[in-house]
Amino acid sequence: MSSLLVTGSIALDTVETPSGKAENQLGGSATYFSLAGSILNPVRLVGVVGEDFPKEYTNLLAKSPIDLQGIEVRKGSKTFRWHGRYSEDMNNRTTISVALNVLGEHGPKIPDKFKDSQHIFLANSDPALQLEFLDQLTSPKLIVCDTMDLWIEHNRQNLLEVLQRVDGVVLNDSESRLLTGETNILTAAQIVCQLGPKFVVIKKGEHGAMLFSEGAIFLLPAYPTQKVVDPTGAGDSFAGGFMGYLASVDQTDFQAQAQALVYGTIIASFTVESFSLDAISKIKRQDVDRRRMDFLKMIGTTLNV
């Protein structure tokens, strides 16, 4: 066990998928990350919500080993809201509306008691805020960040500065292409590593994930689930499982990263089986371990390699 800190969005999501519609549900990158990560290691959550944030959602998060003292409830502000709709095959989504609200204001402060955190995940947010956040840390051991197309296109300079200061970055395949201008994923990953990070994890959704770390490569298919209800939060849950595992073993070498990729994959496979955090808030470590064993068989422990 080691200290694991995340900062990112806490949201109220309205999501439409071929399975149905869920309104004003708990969402946000830091939320998914925290619930996912806390299955493996306690999580310190830093984020900001408005006065409208439902008490029941705070209670839900409090049931897991998540330290909520870093959640600021800002007076006179409203919680970030997102409304999205997925295509029939769930591979594309359209943002119907977004209200930044409190996320359009200044970022949250890290509580003094969190400043010594060793494992840090900067979930997707404005790289300018990510930099401010990094300045407050006293003893980071492993810093990993996420980002999105918006920042790659509109705040590239700050993002490049973030990349200089992190150990690793988690991107999806389209983001890695946008960041580097390279369509070949392997070349793109190599270029990302030249920008600063020692490793890069490329998420490919239903096609799995790839880890590029100081010259070594680890390739992992996705867990094949038959029940995809809502893909929202899969990437953040993946990151939560990834970082949660690394914090739990307090290791950062390639082998630990590869194992962490498996945990991220398995935990994300639960997330997509329900709307919002319904599935992931109910599972326990043993559920993850059971599915992980099934998955390890599927990826080749039956092979005499």
Add this chain to the structure above:
Amino acid sequence: MSSLLVTGSIALDTVETPSGKAENQLGGSATYFSLAGSILNPVRLVGVVGEDFPKEYTNLLAKSPIDLQGIEVRKGSKTFRWHGRYSEDMNNRTTISVALNVLGEHGPKIPDKFKDSQHIFLANSDPALQLEFLDQLTSPKLIVCDTMDLWIEHNRQNLLEVLQRVDGVVLNDSESRLLTGETNILTAAQIVCQLGPKFVVIKKGEHGAMLFSEGAIFLLPAYPTQKVVDPTGAGDSFAGGFMGYLASVDQTDFQAQAQALVYGTIIASFTVESFSLDAISKIKRQDVDRRRMDFLKMIGTTLNV
């Protein structure tokens, strides 16, 4: 070693990719399959070409352990021709022109000395011809077929009959969805198995392949190559490596199938590195084995699973 027979197209291809253009090159499903498979096990090739088929291409095939006595050079006919163009990211291709020529006539006969073949691959062709072909076999041990969207949409009845008579089928993900009407790949694979085959291999191109075999699943990423010159023939080379391995070990159990998937993946990764058969006609078993060892590391032999 065991006897391995393939039937399918032998073509003259003109291919345009972002890397350039190659005109009137040797192509066709049975050709790619044969060169790929013959790296692991001798191949008996059955197909038909026209009088225009260049002698140099016959010579090229003759350099590998491919028995060419099943190639009929039909008098007064012309070889099948295909002209295609790939998109910038190589994920889509457009057929610019196609001339069925000899493929629009009756199919080739299996030479008597090939009829006792044990491992059979029916590369993509009209399912009516695939059925005629099956009727000529005397002692098949493992029959696997391929198909395409054209037959799924326009000759479904014959295709369903073929599926009743084969042990396995190799499809790409879009074909499996078209055949079953299911978007979820796992559900689609289960439905395909209910149509007859004991196993189905789903090819996902740069995203790897999946094997579904009597309840068990094996998931494999693609080999990450930085040099994609021309994807033509990758699927047929994959099938050639898959069947070539199974014939070489003369086994058909799940473990052998999983290993065969790895060989198919590795051999296909060479195919895409050049136009036509340039790369695959030059590699030897040791090149395949070397890349295979690198690949096995990338998919998890570094994990303590």
